[in-house]
Amino acid sequence: MPGSARPRSRAYSGLPRWVYVPAALGALFVLVPFVGILTRVDWLHFVALITSDSSLAALGLSLETALASTVACLVLGVPMALVLARGPVRGRRWLRSLVLLPLVLPPVVGGLALLYTFGRLGFVGRWLDVFGVQLAFTTTAVVMAQTFVSLPFLVVSLEGALRTAGGRYEAVAATLGAAPSHVFWRVTLPLVLPGLASGLVLSFARSLGEFGATLTFAGSLQGVTRTLPLEVYLQREVDPDAAVALALVLVVVAALVVGLAYGRRAAGAVAA
Amino acid sequence: MSFRLRAALADRGLDAGLHVESGETVAVLGPNGAGKSTLFALAAGLVRADEGSAELDGRVLFDTKSGAWVPPHARGVALLAQEPLLFPHLTVLENVAFGPRAGGASRASARATAERWLREVDAAELADRRPTQLSGGQARRVAVARALAAEPSLLLLDEPFAALDAGAAPALRRLLRRVLAGRTAVIITHEALDAHLLAERVVVLEGGRIAEQGPTAALLERPRSHFAAGLSGLNFVRGRTTAPARLAVAGLGEVFGVVPSEAGEAPATGEDAVAVFRPADVAVYASSSGLGASAPGADGRGGQDSMEEPPHGSPRNAWRAVVAELEPRGAQVRVHARAGDAAIVADLTPAAAAELDLAPGAAVVLVAKAAAVTVYAA
Numbered sequence: 001m002p003g004s005a006r007p008r009s010r011a012y013s014g015l016p017r018w019v020y021v022p023a024a025l026g027a028l029f030v031l032v033p034f035v036g037i038l039t040r041v042d043w044l045h046f047v048a049l050i051t052s053d054s055s056l057a058a059l060g061l062s063l064e065t066a067l068a069s070t071v072a073c074l075v076l077g078v079p080m081a082l083v084l085a086r087g088p089v090r091g092r093r094w095l096r097s098l099v100l101l102p103l104v105l106p107p108v109v110g111g112l113a114l115l116y117t118f119g120r121l122g123f124v125g126r127w128l129d130v131f132g133v134q135l136a137f138t139t140t141a142v143v144m145a146q147t148f149v150s151l152p153f154l155v156v157s158l159e160g161a162l163r164t165a166g167g168r169y170e171a172v173a174a175t176l177g178a179a180p181s182h183v184f185w186r187v188t189l190p191l192v193l194p195g196l197a198s199g200l201v202l203s204f205a206r207s208l209g210e211f212g213a214t215l216t217f218a219g220s221l222q223g224v225t226r227t228l229p230l231e232v233y234l235q236r237e238v239d240p241d242a243a244v245a246l247a248l249v250l251v252v253v254a255a256l257v258v259g260l261a262y263g264r265r266a267a268g269a270v271a272a
Numbered sequence: 273m274s275f276r277l278r279a280a281l282a283d284r285g286l287d288a289g290l291h292v293e294s295g296e297t298v299a300v301l302g303p304n305g306a307g308k309s310t311l312f313a314l315a316a317g318l319v320r321a322d323e324g325s326a327e328l329d330g331r332v333l334f335d336t337k338s339g340a341w342v343p344p345h346a347r348g349v350a351l352l353a354q355e356p357l358l359f360p361h362l363t364v365l366e367n368v369a370f371g372p373r374a375g376g377a378s379r380a381s382a383r384a385t386a387e388r389w390l391r392e393v394d395a396a397e398l399a400d401r402r403p404t405q406l407s408g409g410q411a412r413r414v415a416v417a418r419a420l421a422a423e424p425s426l427l428l429l430d431e432p433f434a435a436l437d438a439g440a441a442p443a444l445r446r447l448l449r450r451v452l453a454g455r456t457a458v459i460i461t462h463e464a465l466d467a468h469l470l471a472e473r474v475v476v477l478e479g480g481r482i483a484e485q486g487p488t489a490a491l492l493e494r495p496r497s498h499f500a501a502g503l504s505g506l507n508f509v510r511g512r513t514t515a516p517a518r519l520a521v522a523g524l525g526e527v528f529g530v531v532p533s534e535a536g537e538a539p540a541t542g543e544d545a546v547a548v549f550r551p552a553d554v555a556v557y558a559s560s561s562g563l564g565a566s567a568p569g570a571d572g573r574g575g576q577d578s579m580e581e582p583p584h585g586s587p588r589n590a591w592r593a594v595v596a597e598l599e600p601r602g603a604q605v606r607v608h609a610r611a612g613d614a615a616i617v618a619d620l621t622p623a624a625a626a627e628l629d630l631a632p633g634a635a636v637v638l639v640a641k642a643a644a645v646t647v648y649a650a
Contacts (some may be wrong), residue, residue, distance in 0.1 A: 027475055060540075173343035175316050175351040176422040178374035186370070190361040 111216025161195020278322030299471035350424035371422025409440025523613025529645030554618035
């Protein structure tokens with residue numbers, strides 16, 4: 001409701017009392033481990049630990065690649081969601097299942113699939129090699145691995161938003177003389193902006209945390225393919241204090257991203 | 273310079289044609305599910321026909337024979353849906369400017385056009401509002417302005433008064449009457465009043481087929497379909513003439529009436545014909561004691577003398593019937609009865625209905641004077 005304060009519900013909720021027990025347990029299960037990390041942080045050397053060369057390189061690489069793969073998800077995923085939600089596609093169910101496959105696949109399997117496709121010996125990679133293009137174990141490979149696992153997040157949330165919105169506004173826009181592209185930019189996209197935003201946030205967060213596919217397809221080269229999660233895993237063996245400090249950085253970045261996006265969505269919901 | 277459509281769509285059981293002269297407004301009437309909205313979707317290009325064609329001002333919109341098909345945005349056909357469907361992310365002014373902008377107008381000129389149309393629908397002061405801040409009536413007015421700002425060659429209005437609160441309908445009706453004058457338009461409605469006020473011609477669609485069509489006043493006065501008769505509030509039976517003003521109706525028997533004085537309306541003997549009569553002209557008698565207790569029609573024309581005996585002297589119709597339902601309608605009670613295969617309604621005063629102790633299932637005799645029944649060719 002526009003203008004009304006945040007609804008402090010005084011209405012009867014109808015929830016059975018016992019659901020609060022498992023709900024609280026679940027919340028604790030998610031939150032308590034963060035306390036675990038906080039208790040292990042070496043606050044004395046915290047700044048030094050996260051500003052070491054390898055840490056800064058990993059953080060920078062992570063932000064760069066996650067951003068790049070989010071853009072890739074945007075460019076590829078929006079049309080995919082549109083076609084899945086609205087296109088006159090046969091075998092829509094099959095297509096959707098295939099698109100969602102990376103969501104349920106272990107990332108390491110995705111990495112292997114990418115390696116045997118785009119690697120030097122892969123059937124596409126072999127052909128690319130002829131032109132002097134090598135993808136595996138490059139920063140591009142990191143972005144590809146992240147895009148591979150993150151794309152379904154964007155497609156799923158945007159397709160849901162498109163289905164919920166329905167096509168009625170688009171039909172009206174068309175009868176007002178708007179060509180399909182005009183309708184897309186001026187009607188469809190603005191209407192599903194909240195869904196698109198949450199899809200992008202999910203994709204970015206998933207890219208930021210990507211580990212298995214990246215390690216398999218891109219390896220772990222400092223400054224080239226070693227993103228923050230890989231650095232955390234590596235340091236865990238060598239320097240646990242550094243690993244914990246970097247893990248905390250990841251937690252903070254992830255929380256910032258989700259918090260920012262959620263805050264904007266809440267504001268948007270009030271304005272809409 | 274006109275609109276002509278003929279299309280079949282097996283999916284929706286539609287096989288109908290529509291013709292609108294340039295500058296003419298046609299009302300499409302029909303029960304729910306008759307295919308009215310499908311007809312609009314076909315005209316606007318939102319649904320493809322299995323078979324058929326359409327033309328607007330000499331341009332082919334679609335033709336299944338040649339495979340021609342013009343997409344919705346290039347048709348010049350604006351569709352005003354049952355809901356206003358104003359774009360929620362745009363202001364009222366931006367909504368109305370949407371059509372001109374889509375047509376390639378500059379920002380400034382689209383804005384000027386939108387402001388002009390908002391003034392035309394008395395909504396200039398709403399320009400900066402969001403659609404969520406509008407009342408139902410305001411949103412409809414803005415939707416009308418938005419459709420007209422797109423300068424369509426053909427305007428389709430799908431039940432513009434549906435779900436509109438009673439207070440807002442008269443103003444919108446006046447507005448539409450003003451803006452539809454001289455405009456090529458088709459309006460779907462359930463109200464005889466809208467057809468009378470807004471349309472020169474009426475098309476009645478029943479079960480996906482055109483049941484009848486003609487000039488509004490003539491058609492609603494002499495309906496030849498159940499639906500149109502219902503809109504005009506008339507009883508309607510269909511049969512075959514056995515004499516100039518005598519109609520044999522299956523399941524009901526003979527119906528006596530009078531033929532209209534207009535030339536060409538009187539049916540020839542043996543021809544299909546219809547009989548119409550007003551519910552107020554039907555008197556209801558209890559049938560328990562033969563034709564004993566009785567009550568006059570609601571308009572009192574049954575007269576006091578008919579309280580004991582049904583009227584004799586003048587020719588009349590008397591049908592045995594069973595009460596199906598009683599429906600209070602303001603100062604009257606409408607009795608829905610079944611006489612044989614025919615559904616007949618009669619309007620009584622509440623006092624008369626109570627005196628007859630009417631209830632669903634009660635056996636009654638319905639009486640209508642022949643002078644009150646009009647018989648004409650179907």
